[in-house]
Amino acid sequence: MPHTLPETELHNPQTAKTPLDPHLKALENEAIHIFREVAAEFEKPVMLYSVGKDSSVLLHLARKAFYPGRVPFPLLHVNTGWKFAEMISFRDEIVKKYDLDLVEHINPRGAAENVTPFSHGSALYTDIMKTEGLRQALDAGGYDAAFGGARRDEEASRAKERIYSFRTPDHRWDPRNQRPELWNVYNGMIRKGESVRAFPLSNWTEVDIWRYIQAEDIPIVPLYFAKKRPIVERDGMMILAEDPRLELLPGETKREEVIRFRTLGCFPLTGAIRSQALTLDDIISELETATVSERQGRAIDRDQSGSMEKKKREGYF
Amino acid sequence: MTVSAVAQSAAAEAKSGTVTAFPAVEPAKAVRDTRPLRLITCGSVDDGKSTLIGRLLWDTKAVKEDQAATLRRDSGKQNDLGLPDFALLLDGLQAEREQGITIDVAYRYFATDKRSFIVADTPGHEQYTRNMATGASTADLAVLLVDARVGLLEQTRRHATIATLMGIKQFVLAVNKIDLTGYDRARFDQISHDFKELALSLGVRQITAIPVSALKGENVVYDGKASMPWYDGPTLVEVLELATVRSAQTVGFRLPVQRVSRPGESFRGYQGTVAGGSVKPGDSVVILPSGMVANVTKIVTFDLVRNAAVAGDAITLVLDRQVDVSRGDMIVSLESQPQTGVAFDAQLVALQPDGIQPGKRYWLKSGSRRQRVTVQPSSLLDLKSGKWNHHTDALSMNAIGKVHLSFDEQAVFDSYEQNRTTGAFILIDPDTNNTVAGGMITAKRASLSGIHTEEGRVILSLPADLADQLMATELFANRREEAEIRRVSAGKASELFDDIDG
Numbered sequence: 001m002p003h004t005l006p007e008t009e010l011h012n013p014q015t016a017k018t019p020l021d022p023h024l025k026a027l028e029n030e031a032i033h034i035f036r037e038v039a040a041e042f043e044k045p046v047m048l049y050s051v052g053k054d055s056s057v058l059l060h061l062a063r064k065a066f067y068p069g070r071v072p073f074p075l076l077h078v079n080t081g082w083k084f085a086e087m088i089s090f091r092d093e094i095v096k097k098y099d100l101d102l103v104e105h106i107n108p109r110g111a112a113e114n115v116t117p118f119s120h121g122s123a124l125y126t127d128i129m130k131t132e133g134l135r136q137a138l139d140a141g142g143y144d145a146a147f148g149g150a151r152r153d154e155e156a157s158r159a160k161e162r163i164y165s166f167r168t169p170d171h172r173w174d175p176r177n178q179r180p181e182l183w184n185v186y187n188g189m190i191r192k193g194e195s196v197r198a199f200p201l202s203n204w205t206e207v208d209i210w211r212y213i214q215a216e217d218i219p220i221v222p223l224y225f226a227k228k229r230p231i232v233e234r235d236g237m238m239i240l241a242e243d244p245r246l247e248l249l250p251g252e253t254k255r256e257e258v259i260r261f262r263t264l265g266c267f268p269l270t271g272a273i274r275s276q277a278l279t280l281d282d283i284i285s286e287l288e289t290a291t292v293s294e295r296q297g298r299a300i301d302r303d304q305s306g307s308m309e310k311k312k313r314e315g316y317f
Numbered sequence: 318m319t320v321s322a323v324a325q326s327a328a329a330e331a332k333s334g335t336v337t338a339f340p341a342v343e344p345a346k347a348v349r350d351t352r353p354l355r356l357i358t359c360g361s362v363d364d365g366k367s368t369l370i371g372r373l374l375w376d377t378k379a380v381k382e383d384q385a386a387t388l389r390r391d392s393g394k395q396n397d398l399g400l401p402d403f404a405l406l407l408d409g410l411q412a413e414r415e416q417g418i419t420i421d422v423a424y425r426y427f428a429t430d431k432r433s434f435i436v437a438d439t440p441g442h443e444q445y446t447r448n449m450a451t452g453a454s455t456a457d458l459a460v461l462l463v464d465a466r467v468g469l470l471e472q473t474r475r476h477a478t479i480a481t482l483m484g485i486k487q488f489v490l491a492v493n494k495i496d497l498t499g500y501d502r503a504r505f506d507q508i509s510h511d512f513k514e515l516a517l518s519l520g521v522r523q524i525t526a527i528p529v530s531a532l533k534g535e536n537v538v539y540d541g542k543a544s545m546p547w548y549d550g551p552t553l554v555e556v557l558e559l560a561t562v563r564s565a566q567t568v569g570f571r572l573p574v575q576r577v578s579r580p581g582e583s584f585r586g587y588q589g590t591v592a593g594g595s596v597k598p599g600d601s602v603v604i605l606p607s608g609m610v611a612n613v614t615k616i617v618t619f620d621l622v623r624n625a626a627v628a629g630d631a632i633t634l635v636l637d638r639q640v641d642v643s644r645g646d647m648i649v650s651l652e653s654q655p656q657t658g659v660a661f662d663a664q665l666v667a668l669q670p671d672g673i674q675p676g677k678r679y680w681l682k683s684g685s686r687r688q689r690v691t692v693q694p695s696s697l698l699d700l701k702s703g704k705w706n707h708h709t710d711a712l713s714m715n716a717i718g719k720v721h722l723s724f725d726e727q728a729v730f731d732s733y734e735q736n737r738t739t740g741a742f743i744l745i746d747p748d749t750n751n752t753v754a755g756g757m758i759t760a761k762r763a764s765l766s767g768i769h770t771e772e773g774r775v776i777l778s779l780p781a782d783l784a785d786q787l788m789a790t791e792l793f794a795n796r797r798e799e800a801e802i803r804r805v806s807a808g809k810a811s812e813l814f815d816d817i818d819g
Contacts, residue, residue: 022351022352023351023352023353023432023433025352025629026352026353026629027353028631029590029629029630029631032590032631033575033590033631036575036576036588036589036631037575037685039576040575040576040644040685063619064618064619064620065588065631066578066588067617067618067619067633068578068580068584068586068617068633069578069579069580070580152424152426153379153425153426159423159424159425159438160421160422160423160424175421178421179751179752180447180448180450180451180668180752180755181451181752182450182451182454182455182741182743182752182755183454183455183737183738183741183743183755184455184590184738185682185683185684185741185742185743187682187743187745187750187751187752189680189745189750190750191750202424203353203424203426203435205426205428205433207428208433
């Protein structure tokens with residue numbers, strides 16, 4: 001359905017925005033290049049959208065890459081039913097605001113077998129609701145390419161990840177058999193049933209993400225900013241205690257603390273940090289003096305040594 | 318900025334009192350006024366490469382406490398200085414940890430207050446030429462590592478040769494484990510002298526040699542003046558901060574078209590990343606390979622309609638007329654055009670166990686263009702000596718060779734020397750879809766010996782008017798590229814034939 005589109009209508013350019021510094025500009029250019037390449041080479045791409053800060057940056061870059069056109073693929077949110085409530089309301093707002101196509105998938109086993117992070121433990125729960133859920137959603141959509149917001153600096157097993165990460169028909173990742181990737185020439189040739197995961201943010205670091213959010217004025221879930229919130233302490237983590245499904249264990253008490261989150265996932269598995277960071281400036285300066293990595297608050301990375309690599313081989317993003 | 322200032326602000330505790338050799342830079346917030354520098358590190362486990370990279374990450378605070386704690390927990394190992402086992406930090410994949418070797422290219426990130434860095438960390442073992450070529454393809458600079466006690470090895474030459482071949486023009490020689498020689502200055506001088514000769518023989522002029530103890534952290538991020546008062550050169554990080562990033566801005570405008578954007582009837586834009594030169598509205602451009610000419614009316618980006626774009630920018634270009642442009646075409650400046658033809662010479666690195674088979678038809682991808690190609694290897698590089706051996710047939714895995722490329726359809730390239738984007742390509746095996754080679758264009762071929770070798774060549778000597786009539790025919794015009802023509806006097810022509818016969 002053809003429609004006319006003067007290129008100023010899709011968004012409202014900020015008044016005299018200062019240009020990006022060369023460092024962020026280079027990262028942005030690379031990401032846009034990857035988006036366009038995948039969109040042109042694959043039949044049915046999809047963008048994994050987890051509603052977190054990296055996804056927010058990814059989405060912003062996708063909008064830039066295809067401007068003045070629409071983002072030419074849907075967003076896929078693999079929900080678990082245990083995300084922070086604020087993430088879901090934020091997601092719906094963004095989808096509406098930017099005229100996006102959203103596909104949401106929740107593994108039906110979650111409801112059928114009552115799989116929860118409390119009953120099944122973080123490892124099995126993640127395996128079923130995230131890894132298996134993602135595989136189901138990708139198969140159902142018949143997607144041959146999926147954009148993800150993974151960064152190589154996040155975790156050791158990701159340092160060797162390609163920008164186009166090849167997956168077998170059953171979504172397996174073989175770290176020993178990855179295609180060499182030279183220059184910015186990407187090999188998008190696959191057989192039927194095979195797919196790639198494409199990572200436009202591969203070369204970004206956590207600080208880059210935040211500086212870009214600031215420079216581009218990208219909306220993010222308010223949970224990233226410090227606020228007095230109800231929490232309960234469990235397994236050395238401060239867990240948000242807002243959801244009625246969170247049952248206090250013997251000895252646990254709910255209290256209020258000024259906290260924020262460095263990463264967002266399922267609320268029972270995501271630890272908050274004590275922080276006074278109210279603005280992006282605060283977050284960035286907090287980050288530059290941080291002595292622990294962002295994934296420190298994630299229970300799933302620490303289940304066992306090499307745990308993320310194991311999840312990836314099995315198809316976790 | 319002095320070394321101590323770099324170190325302190327990396328530790329984010331530089332608040333006051335640092336003596337700086339340059340005007341003070343605001344300390345707390347990272348200022349990134351340059352693009353990230355991409356570098357590759359080459360050396361073997363024995364040279365202490367993991368320790369060097371680990372030291373870079375550690376001293377710039379790129380490794381966080383929880384990551385270090387995980388390492389300590391996993392290994393129970395620390396080195397003599399109470400630091401974690403850096404090799405474990407870097408060998409991220411479980412498969413590698415089990416084997417104790419690095420099997421693939423890993424990318425590491427660290428930053429000082431002046432610049433950020435992307436390190437391609439590649440294994441040094443001989444059979445992994447492919448990984449080094451991969452890491453080097455995007456690198457601006459190579460750090461070559463040698464053990465001060467051992468000096469240059471055969472593999473040092475190999476690494477330097479591959480780096481040069483892939484277009485790297487800046488080398489740093491890190492003479493590591495200098496502490497184990499008792500900080501022997503004469504030893505360091507000798508090794509740097511040997512290396513400079515090697516680098517010069519490869520045509521590399523930007524060379525810095527640094528005596529380093531990665532284990533003790535001397536001359537990596539912090540200086541080593543206490544142990545090496547005789548060395549007054551830069552630390553490794555200082556060299557990296559001042560290194561130049563490659564740029565293709567001085568050559569002609571190149572835009573490989575990735576996709577055509579047609580969101581509505583009124584808009585038609587060509588999307589891609591500028592691969593060379595610059596462009597502004599009003600410029601005349603040519604679409605290759607069709608050769609159609611148009612003018613640029615607008616450069617569209619999300620933020621604003623821009624009045625210019627330069628190499629590296631991801632843009633959408635609008636032209637002043639309806640022309641046939643599709644993905645894989647290249648929009649270039651009218652004045653300075655790349656080469657168009659069906660036969661090119663190139664250098665290849667073979668990346669897979671099956672090697673490169675002569676006469677086999679591969680897919681070639683360069684920029685956004687993918688087309689069929691036949692590859693005929695002609696010579697093979699001996700990495701031990703740095704010499705080319707002629708008359709080779711197939712290229713085995715990890716081999717570097719010169720090849721002739723023959724295309725079914727017109728191809729468009731610059732030489733790699735002139736443009737590291739429009740002169741680079743990969744080969745894809747149509748049977749496996751795997752990437753089997755990385756290649757660099759050296760020149761366009763005037764003749765087509767690659768395809769028609771079995772037919773040989775004929776040298777004709779004709780009266781000029783007859784030659785002109787023949788060349789005016791459609792048959793000749795269609796294969797003009799395959800013919801070599803020299804206009805000479807009748808006397809010269811008969812001399813030439815005498816030479817051939819004699």
